[in-house]
Amino acid sequence: MDILVFKTNLRYRKHIHHIGSHLDTLKGVIRWNVDMHDKDRILRIEAQNLSPRVIENTLSHAGYSCEELE
Template sequence: MEVLVFKTNLRFKKQISAVTPHINNLQGITRWNVDLDDKDKILRIESADLCPRTVETTLQQAGYYCEELP
């Protein structure tokens, strides 16, 4: 199990609701959340085997910024 961490531009619960179906369609995700209180609006994903580029591309296609953090 690994935890992937991303910086996003998700600012509101409505935006999280909009990307939920996109994220839920990704295979291998055990759990995910967005920290709206963090200045970088952190998206954390627990996954067994998921490529970070897939997450970035998925959110970008949904119209949001997403960048993996080291």
């Protein structure tokens, strides 16, 4: 299992609900959460065999940006 961490531009709870519908359909995503109290709105994803680029592309298609953090 991998833990993927991203900086995002999510601002409101409705944004989290919107990306949830996209993330929940991705094969390999086990669970995910967004830390809205962090200035970078950190998205953490527990996943198995999932490329960070897939997450970045998925959020981009949903209208948001995210950048993988090391």
